[in-house]
Amino acid sequence: MTQAPTTLEKTADIYDEHEAAIQVCEPIFRDYGGHIRFSGQIVTIKCHEDNSLVRELLGKPGNGRVLVVDAGGSMRCAMLGDILAQKGVDNGWAGVLMYGCIRDAREISEMPIGVKALATIPKKSVKKGAGEAEVPVTFALVTFRPGDWLYADEDGVVVLPAKA
Numbered sequence: 001m002t003q004a005p006t007t008l009e010k011t012a013d014i015y016d017e018h019e020a021a022i023q024v025c026e027p028i029f030r031d032y033g034g035h036i037r038f039s040g041q042i043v044t045i046k047c048h049e050d051n052s053l054v055r056e057l058l059g060k061p062g063n064g065r066v067l068v069v070d071a072g073g074s075m076r077c078a079m080l081g082d083i084l085a086q087k088g089v090d091n092g093w094a095g096v097l098m099y100g101c102i103r104d105a106r107e108i109s110e111m112p113i114g115v116k117a118l119a120t121i122p123k124k125s126v127k128k129g130a131g132e133a134e135v136p137v138t139f140a141l142v143t144f145r146p147g148d149w150l151y152a153d154e155d156g157v158v159v160l161p162a163k164a
Contacts, residue, residue, distance in 0.1 A: 010037075011151050011158045018160055025140040025157040029097070029116035032105050033085070037153040038095035038114030040066040041162070044146050047131030048072045051079045051124075057133065058084050062093030066114070066152075068144045070137035071100025073118065077125040078103035080115065089113050097150065097157060099139045114152055 015022055043065050045053045049072075057067055067088070071079045080096060082104035088096060095114030101121045102108065108115055134146045140157075144150070147162040 009151070011153050011155045014151050014158055014160070021161060023142040023159045025142050025159075027156055028118060028140055029157060030119070031115070031154075032102055032108050032117055032120070033095060033113045033115030034109055034111045035095065035114040038066065039149065039151040040064045040094035042066055042068050042144050042146055042148045042150050042159070043133075044068045044070070044135060044137050044144055045131055045133050046070045046135055046137050047079070049074050049077050049079075050126050050128050050130040051084070052127045052129045053131040053133055054079055055084055055087070055127075058087040058091060058093060058096075060091060062088060062091050064092060064094045066095045066097060066150045067093060068097045068137065068150065069099060070139055070144075071098060073139065074100050075119060075121065077101065077123045078121050079125050080108075080117070081124065082107035082111075085111055085113060085115060095150075095152065097152065116152055116157065
């Protein structure tokens with residue numbers, strides 16, 4: 001790959017152009033953010049029912065990147081709510097891909113950020129500081145590596161390696 005696709009390209013077109021190198025997520029995510037189409041370099045977190053690292057990273061400059069959170073697919077608590085999503089907006093994050101749940105879905109739907117997650121639940125997570133950042137994570141048949149490129153739209157989520 002000589003150049004990363006632009007933000008506005010459709011995932012289907014990116015797939016067609018980079019079929020040999022691309023990874024495609026299983027269609028398990030729902031759209032919750034105000035931006036359905038979003039893209040950027042990946043930053044990863046692996047945490048389970050503790051959103052301390054989500055808060056920490058969304059509080060830092062995003063520079064158009066996408067936060068990929070491996071919350072273990074937990075359906076027991078929300079790992080992102082309106083306050084943290086607003087931090088993401090304020091700090092320039094393009095989006096969040098949450099392998100877990102969110103809450104405050106109505107408020108997040110009005111924010112200029114992409115958010116894809118499995119479901120919503122009103123229960124908040126614990127905050128004990130557990131988890132790892134900037135490690136490869138695997139879910140939905142894709143391995144997400146820090147620095148790779150994520151593209152999301154109405155058709156789904158695809159990932160291209162930073163280096164081809």
